[in-house]
Amino acid sequence: MRERTNEQWLTDLRGPNPDEAFADLYDLLVRGLRVGLGSYGGGVDANVGDFAQEALIKITGNLDSFRGESRFTTWAQKIAMNVALTELKRRRWRDVSLHELFARREAANREPADTQLSPEQLALQNTVLQELRRMVGEELTDRQQEAVVAVILEGMPVSEVARRMDTNQNALYKLLHDARRKLKRQMEASGLSPQEVLAAFEEG
């Protein structure tokens, strides 16, 4: 592949004969995806061509949004990683619905209180637990509560929860940020220091 400056990439891709630049960019994306997704293992390698092709369409359709603050090839590889990882997460989580996630969670046997705890420690934990339950129930909207459970407590990707809640990743992150801010303010107002809470539960 011949080296190109950012300007040369843009000129070649927009020019009357973009085939060589397309081919070079495709090869670069495939190499980058193979290396970047190496840790994902199983079956990913067979899909890198499709991911690169889809990324190429997005890249060439959005050349005007490239502002030249990084190398063009870095910008292009960023888009390819986004295409690939969004799809890989969608596949990994495709069989999990929020309804099932919540039902499984409610049915699961949770760790009982540590029997080694002193009565004082246990009482403190129970007070904190009740107070946090109240804050979550009273301060957060139903959607915020769902997002908190799915993303923060159950570890589902933001993008996948967003898909199921008919929103997008950015909006769901902001919804979660609002929820975290509300809880932080409420904890401060109630005199619950996060450090003390963590000490009470982690040391227990």
Add this chain to the structure above:
Amino acid sequence: MLKRDDIVKLVRVVAETHETEIGCDACFERLDIFAETELSGVDASAAMPLVGDHLDKCADCRSKFEALLTALRGT
């Protein structure tokens, strides 16, 4: 319903919450610059603290950053 073993997870993320945080779109917008900054040997989180903070909090965006960085180092 919050369970006893949820508390540490929840309180950890609440403790790390800032009034001002950027969203996933703003993070993605700067991710290529952040990755190149990191590759240049500069502490990218110090240079672009809002992006660094978002990457600490958002596993979705962090996975894209890590894959990009690995690709840039290996190609």
